[in-house]
Amino acid sequence: MKKIAVLTGGGDAPGLNAAIRAVVTKSCRNGWQVMAVKNGWAGMVNGELSELPLESVEDIEMQGGTILGTSRTNPYKVENGPECVKETLKKFGIDALIAIGGEDTLGVAHKLTQEGVAIVAIPKTIDNDLSETEVCIGFDTAVTRAAESVEKLHTTAKSHSRALVVEIMGRHAGWITLYAGIAGGAHVILIPEVPFSIDEVARVVNERKANGKSYTIVAVSEGAKFSEQEKFATQTEELDSFGHVRLGGVAKVLAKEIEESTGVEARSVVLGHVQRSGPATAMDRVMATRLGASAVELVEKGEYGKMVSVKGGEITSVDVGLAVGKLKTVSPELYEMAKVFFG
Ligand code: F6P
Secondary structure, X not given: OOEEEEEEOOOOOOOHHHHHHXXXXXXXXXXXXXXXXXXXXXXXXXXXXXXXXXXXXXXXHHOOOOOOOOOOOOHHHOOOHHHHHHHHHHHOOOOEEEEEEOHHHHHHHHHHHHOOOOEEEXXXXXXXXEOOOOOOEOHHHHHHHXXXXXXXXXXXXXXXXXXXXXXXXXXXXXXXXXXXXXXXXXXXXXXXXXXXXXXXXXXXXXXXXXXXXXXXXXXXXXXXXXXXXXXXXXXXXXXXXXXXXXXXXXXXXXXXXXXXXXXXXXXXXXOHHHHHOOOOOHHHHHHHHHXXXXXXXXXXXOOOXXXXXXXXXXXXXXXXXXXXXXXXXXXXXXXXXXXXXXO
């Protein structure tokens, strides 16, 4: 009987539980045993595994978060981390590991694969910035949540004749902001891929005012930068074990600048973790289910070092190294299309 371990790493995302349910259900129906790894790579380093029977995944596709727990632990930053991971696999008699995560988690999966560990990867990140896949688990839900908020903010902005600057997650990729900004009717959308100047934003606010629209909604990515500035707005300069700073604060700075340069009262709104909280959308649940089931098929065929991915709406697979080699960011063409609707 094959023994498969499954882990979720990095920031949690709606849809993870649907993927876990798919992995467990398909594996168990194949007569295999599935082990739950607690809190991502931390559980592999510390040997925290327990059985994940079929009954334990009943109805979990409707729950947000991850029943396995998650962490941002990087085994390559822990003393003897990779050796501990291999020791854990041996101790529990694991034949294959399914790692569900984003750039960081799957970057570790790629390195371990090169060291001979049998891993299949599943793409998950609300940021949607993994290469070689059109879709990552969690993105659709994050966009839906953020778009609802951007849309709702119109009524208060209009009532008070204010500019509202909404800060949206996504780290160094503007996918959530762009999609939520388009869907939620933002009048300006600012993303990390295209540095912006305060003059451009002020021009839109002033033009709207001149046209009798005294309110403006600005959707800004947490990783967006003023063209005059070198640095991102950060909550802390401290780096996590994957070398990332915690972004945040750009909306507050921008709201102040808008108020000063246009005279329009401005406020900032930080959507924060609500974007990845709560149950997944139906689209995320279905996509996560398809990706989870396909990952088990790759294990069945012994195709390790691969990530299941979505291309042209179909599930396929790619080398995990290709997915993590380069961030997938918003193209200039797509941003230009969105700019037509500014103002
Ligand atoms: O990568 C997902 C993400 O939600 C980013 O959009 C955001 O910058 C980061 O995680 C927040 O991390 P944490 O949950 O550690 O605060």
